[in-house]
Amino acid sequence: MRIRSFALTVASIVTTASAFAQSTGIPKPLRKPLDKVSAADYEAHVRYLADDKLQGRLPGTAGYQMAVEYVVEQYKKRGVLPAGENGTYLQTVRLRRAYTELGATLRLQAPQGPEQALTYGSDFTFYPNPAEASTTVAAPVVFVGFGISAPELGYDDYAGLDATGKIVVVAQERPKQFPDAVRLYNTDLLTIMQTAAKHGAVGVLLAATKATTQLVDLPKGAVSVLGPDGKVAVSRTYGGAQLRVLGSVSAATLHRLFHGSASDTARALAALRTGRPASVALQPRVLATQGSRYKDVESYNVVGKIQGGDPKLRDEYVVHTAHLDHIGVGAPIEGDSIYNGAHDNATGVASLLEIAGVYSRLKQKPRRSVLITMVTGEEMGLLGSAYFARNPTVPKSQIVANINTDMPTIIAPLLSVVALGAENSSLAAPVAEAAQAFNLTVEADPEPAQNRFIRSDQYSFVTQGIPALHIKYGNKTADGQNNLSQQVQQWRARYYHKPQDGMNGQFDFEAGRKYAQLNFLIGYQIADNVTRPTWNAGNFFGERFAK
Template sequence: MILSRKNTCLIFCLGLLFFTGCEKKETVLSDQNLAKFSESVQAEDIRYHIAVLANDSLKGRLPGTPEYDIAMAYVADRYKELGITPFGNKEGSTYYQTLILRNSTIDTAQSFMISNGKDSLQVGTDYFFLGNANEKESEFSGDLVMAGFAIQAPEYGFNDFENLDVKGKIAVVFLGGPSTLPASERAYLSNTVTKIQTLDRLGAEGVLFVMPGDSNRFKGIYDRMSQRGIHSVLMPDGKALGRSDFGDHLKFGGFVSESFLSELTGISDENWKNYRENAAALDQPSANVQLSGKVVSKFIEFDSANVLGLLEGGELKDEYIVHTAHLDHIGIGKAIDGDSIYNGAHDNASGISAMIEIARLYSNLPSKPKRSVIFAAVTAEEMGLLGSKYLAVNPPVDQQKIIANVNTDMPTLIAPILSVEPLGAEQSSIMEVVERSTQQLNLSIDPDHAPEEVRFVRSDNLNFVLEGIPALRMKYGLKTESSETGLDSVIKAFTKLHYHKPSDELNDETFNFDAAKTYVRLQFMNSYLINVAAEKPSWNEDSFFKKFEK
């Protein structure tokens, strides 16, 4: 006799409930039974979803294209098959939470910057502006000041503004942050959006980020960020949020080349190097430098959507866990080895596939989970975490009822999983859950091995954290059978060859589907244990991110 997946789950369900029926309410699986239940994940199902979503025919799943719409429909169809109900709006009439994306570029013919009232600076060589998503035209004038990393974190003994007043001035800011800060906190404080918000709060006139590197690199980034534009998402009140939202006081944002800045300020390269490496005192310009100018932005808008489904819970059905994975990738771009389609198999067809299979496990549970679960395939992550920003700020439920976010972004399923790095879990009681699930799957927990990559703030979980909601982003650890850090070189090589390149395709040489199955089991178990716990997740008292709690 050959048993179907459905019949297998039914038999398992009956066994767990001692033949009392699958409709029994709120039977909580023990950790061991939960691990056993999760074994039903099928690697071939994971592979199939990736094959569909990373197919050349979808042309890289760029939001605003017909191909992205096809990808959305695929996810919605999977939800429907699993009995996951539409939840794109409060009425539950659609799977699509529609939104508007805005692309902001610079009108270079009307925009300019002048130094000390006489010297016109060369756009694309000396500096460039970023489009302002909320102001089509603005004029500015102010003295230039060096604001270091623009980080205000006195609780960690670091404050660039302790003896610096930036009100009404144009702040020059380094990218990144000091290595002395803890990993997750450094990730947040190093984010350019955080720096913009800090400067806006302090009343600065504008911000210029320092771009190191040669002139060709500077020109390339100018073309990409200023001429092709920066994206934002329009909120229901009409305000655009994203990397090109400069707040209430900042008139503009942009970049300045490192070589030109040395010439403009008279500050030596050695002084900058000392500051970056040692957080030593940073000199101000040897002579007063005043910048003035005008920024004119142009807007192009287009529609996209998050794909939302709901699995209703039981006793605490009005509390919610939100699962996120971004559906988009970067479309068609520069050809490499004759291939111009950036398929995004690992980034992030694999994460969407994992979320669909987590939804399948939830839908096959022997009884309802305690709390409800929202599954969200979010749009425009590659454009600046925009779909998740819209969802986190404007969920179809009371935001206060969302207790946790579980994010699956680019698991990088390239080798057996022996250890994991649960980014952000150390900030809340979610770490206790991760410790239980990893124990059942014989996985060890490693600290973030690459804090300089600020991975905690580079995915959709960040937007939930900023709304005060504890979140988990699960990444690979480095452990192999023979070494605690054996995967380090493997992951670095994979990233160099395939990350954001056309070669990120479904290729069995770069995928390990046994690992994919383990990853799905792990994230499902984490979610389930959060779901059925007596208490909702809470921030640690000493967590830096507790301050966002509402």
């Protein structure tokens, strides 16, 4: 990886990675701009964004608008150029919260025998339909195992099965035969819906396989993004007009659906658990009815630009993202009802503002341009980032990489890092070099079961074929116990998505300063390297999305 030097001689225009990793670690032209990153300024950003007056920064509220205005003011102070819509810093994101109306019904119509009416809440639930206020669907049913169609991996639940015009039933279990990243992608709800729609289905029912499993209900609704045409543009719970029903059913309902078929739940689930598809046409038809109501609000992504220094490469972009939203005001816990989101994600926003400050102090900018992008609706399902990644305010083909920052959890000194997603592409190299410059070790994810790679905004860029990563804390601790993930889990139990995530919690703002410096250096290297980042040969995500 190459780093721009600011010496006047032609021979010193570019330094090599070996020079970059000398004892001083950081190239001389970057040292003073990086040194001026301030833990006090970092804390001040967090304090403002996590103040009660912002009421938890829920999109569509006055508190979120205050956060937007604060970010715009900070961009202007740092000389960050507007890169939103119509010469502004803003990209409008129209959010629709959809609710399922009372009175939804699901009936099983067997070839013989009486119709069975199921009970909402215990036998089934429906997710609201953000595009159709009143829905009635009568259709045959097929069981499609995990709902995975990946012939290139030697596995296809849809092989030999006609799902056209039918409702598919998907077992809510995790396949064990795939690597983590492949499993996460294929069992993500959006992928399940897209796969069902590709095979002609008109609905999806997610089936519990254990009697103790609670059905997923959405009393607070499901949120989608509307495009300028008023149609659903982005959603985590809507697979398009073809898929008219999305819901969940209990294990008992799954047994009912299998009655009279060529298999039964015991045999089908046993086959799935050994890695063999167990798809089968089921005997009952189902009649589903549902009503949905809507509440629409406008929110904003906030997009600023640092203009690159190379006449040719300045039209390519490295995108830093952090989500600006949190979850607003909710149920009181210990007498507090404002979910301030200090760690989640005021610290991420503070990191990007300090990164912007470093760029403002550079005498010469990197070759490529850099977008500093605060996105909305992350807590609603990565909605703001998904909308931006699909509809960026710069040409999508010119975005070369995304570096996301979400809840770094700065509760201890930063001694090691996990680079979620970097292993998929050439982005692993700038991560390693930047980490070495700050005497940090790079570790494997200590919590793979948390599915963190697909749970934050970097995944929105991955699904658009753009290499992306997200820097999290590693496990290393100053006392040598190297058990930070255990401390983070304890912190999470106490603070995560609770009103307690405010300024009275645990912080290490010097670690926040270092975290911002590290993310700057990673992004700077990518922006200044003449070679565009690439997916690793044969990488699952590169093969799936970049082509």
